[in-house]
Every structure is written in C-alpha cells, then in structure tokens.
Amino acid sequence: MCDSNLKILTAMEKFNIANLPTKIQKLERFSKELGANIYIKRDDHTGSEISGNKIRKLEYLTKDALAKGCDLLITCGGIQSNHCRATVVAATLLGMKSAVLLRISDTPPVTGNYFLDKLLGADVKFCTREEYSKHRGEIMEAMAEEYRKQGYKPYIIPEGASNAIGTLGYYNCMEEILKQEKEMGITFNTIVVATGSGGTYAGLYLANEVKKLGKRIIGMAVCDDTEYFTNIAQDIATEALQYLPEHKEEVLNRGNIEINDKYVGIGYALSRPEELEFIKKFARQEAIILDPVYTGKAMYGVYNELQPGGNISKEDNILFIHTGGLFGLFPISETFPL
Ligand SMILES: *Cc1c(COP(=O)(O)O)cnc(C)c1O
Numbered sequence: 001m002c003d004s005n006l007k008i009l010t011a012m013e014k015f016n017i018a019n020l021p022t023k024i025q026k027l028e029r030f031s032k033e034l035g036a037n038i039y040i041k042r043d044d045h046t047g048s049e050i051s052g053n054k055i056r057k058l059e060y061l062t063k064d065a066l067a068k069g070c071d072l073l074i075t076c077g078g079i080q081s082n083h084c085r086a087t088v089v090a091a092t093l094l095g096m097k098s099a100v101l102l103r104i105s106d107t108p109p110v111t112g113n114y115f116l117d118k119l120l121g122a123d124v125k126f127c128t129r130e131e132y133s134k135h136r137g138e139i140m141e142a143m144a145e146e147y148r149k150q151g152y153k154p155y156i157i158p159e160g161a162s163n164a165i166g167t168l169g170y171y172n173c174m175e176e177i178l179k180q181e182k183e184m185g186i187t188f189n190t191i192v193v194a195t196g197s198g199g200t201y202a203g204l205y206l207a208n209e210v211k212k213l214g215k216r217i218i219g220m221a222v223c224d225d226t227e228y229f230t231n232i233a234q235d236i237a238t239e240a241l242q243y244l245p246e247h248k249e250e251v252l253n254r255g256n257i258e259i260n261d262k263y264v265g266i267g268y269a270l271s272r273p274e275e276l277e278f279i280k281k282f283a284r285q286e287a288i289i290l291d292p293v294y295t296g297k298a299m300y301g302v303y304n305e306l307q308p309g310g311n312i313s314k315e316d317n318i319l320f321i322h323t324g325g326l327f328g329l330f331p332i333s334e335t336f337p338l
Helices: 028-034 054-067 082-093 112-119 129-149 164-184 199-210 226-243 273-286 295-305 330-335
Strands: 024-026 037-042 072-078 097-103 123-127 154-156 190-195 216-221 258-260 317-322
Touching: 024 164, 028 037, 028 273, 054 082, 054 154, 054 164, 054 199, 072 082, 072 129, 082 097, 082 112, 097 112, 097 129, 112 123, 123 129, 129 154, 164 199, 164 226, 190 199, 190 295, 199 216, 199 226, 216 226, 216 295, 226 258, 273 295, 295 317
Parallel strands: 037 317, 072 097, 072 154, 097 123, 190 216, 190 317, 216 258
Antiparallel strands: 024 037
16 A cells, blocks of 8 residues: 555545435335335445445545545456446546456456446456456555556555445445434334445444444345355454444444345356346336346345245335446346346
8 A cells, every 4th residue: 555654534534426315215016015114225326437335435445545645546356346347437536547457257348337447447457266366465466566666656445345444334324324214214123235245234234233223234145155244244344443433442243243145146246047037027116227246136135035934024124225236237138038
C-alpha cells in the first residue's frame, strides 16, 4: 500500500457515491404465494453503473485510498465480477486510474461486466483459476510494483472489497435499515443476503452484534461452505471493531453467524436449470431481475426454506437484500431457458 501509517476511520467517514438510502418494498405476489411477509431492499438500485452491494464498501475504501494519496485502484475477481466493474466505475468517478486482475479459463467474450470494465478504460490482466486461487495477492502486488515504477500510487482492494474497511458499508446499511424500520413501522426479524466473499454478511453481523439487535441474519452461500464463511465473517467483523471506537473492546459471538450452504448448487457462477427457472418465475411475478450468480441462488434458498419443513419462519418479517448483479445475466442470455 502507499502509506503505512494507519489512519483510524470511524464508521462515518466515506464518500457519498451511491444512491442511498435504497428503498425497501414488499414482494406482494411472492409473499402471497408463500404465505409469508417478504420484503426486498433494493441495493441493486445503488446506481446504474455502480449498481449492487460493492459500492457501499467502496465508499469507504476509496475514501481511505484518497486519504493515503493513492491515484490507482487495483482489484481482482472473476471475469464477470460485479465488484471489479464497480471498482472501475468508482475509480473513474474520483479521477483515479484502475486495473483489474480477472480470472478466466477461455478467451472471454466481451460482454456484461467485463465489457463495462473495458468501456471505462480499465487496465485488464488475466490469470488462470489456479493462479487466482493461490497467488492473486502476489500478482496484484507485482502489478502495483510495476505501476509504482511508472509513478502511480496504487491501492490494492481485496476480492469483493471484503475487508475490515469495506465491511463498514454494510454496518452502515444496517443503520439505514433501522431508520427505515422506524419509518415503516416494521421490524425485520430475519435478514437474508447472498454471500460470495463474506464482507456484506460481516458488516450486517457486526452491526447486529454491537447494537444488540437480536436479528436473525442468514448468509446464503453461493460458493464454499458454512465453516469457511463463518470464519471469514468472524475475522472481518472482528477486525472492523477497530473502526468503531465505542465498541473496540467487544468480543463478537460467532455462534450468531448463520451461513446456509445448501443452495450453492453446482458451484460458483454455475447455474442449475431450476435456478434459472426460478429467476424467470420471479421476474414475471415481481418485475425484479435476480442474477444467476448471487441473488438468484439466495432467493431460491428463501423460496425453498419457506416450504413445509424449511427453516425460515413464515411468522417473521423477512428482508432480502438485493445485492445487484444484473449485468451477469447477459453473458448467459443465449442459453437461458426462456
Ligand atoms: C459480490 C456480490 C454478492 C456477495 O457479497 P459478498 O460481500 O462478496 O459476500 C452478492 N450479490 C452480488 C450481486 C454481488 O456482486
């Protein structure tokens, strides 16, 4: 990183880039079908170019980057990474350069998020799955070194912007939800969110713990498993305590972390026919587009857990956070079962 002296941020220091607060609406027909009360928070409406959950984390990370005098953001993800696209857009908005390390297997078609990365002029570097899983940190560090030689001051953002600073975006989102609960006269007992790198879940969990809200927060895993994300969420949330001066010394109860890994399906960014059928059904029912990689699987999980024998209660007010991902639907449009 460009400057080693750690600046202590509070949860309030961020750029205002996203369209916040995002609205909460009831899923009338979906709720009626299931005999439940299901609401959706439209974090897919945080902006068009910056659509989705990553911008909430990037509001904090970009603030930190500029405070440290950096002028280039480097990050990584899959070829269709929403996070990489949002980082490229945020960098451009703030007058910074951006570079993304993208994981590929074949020569990728220029579509979806990857097309937008290119459209905005990001530097793109490819790597294989294996290089990505074992060496992405080193590769990004080597990229940073090259840019330093050219006179840039790079700032590296980890996969999914899921670190202690990024997670403050979803700590803050919980504060937003609490305000909306007051305005709407509703308490959301159960909150559900898709979980891919863990930072979104970690921020919600952190807020639930330090504010003693007692909500049930379910992370629907879209890759890996329960143990993996339980560790990640606990680590990120614990590290983030340092940015909440009034809660610094607290110990978070990892027993309250709830990750459901029953809806990963056949793997990250791979879809089963029933998941795509569900996305279609939901689009026609509610006029809301879920994405195949994250929200489609997570909402399919909600749908299944509300069936007889499932483990979400119909008595609860359920809030699903729509974390975005629309651009990820276009690369599969040719094979989608319409
Ligand atoms: C990244 C992403 C998620 C998962 O958020 P994490 O913080 O990485 O767990 C969910 N939905 C969409 C659309 C995403 O792009």
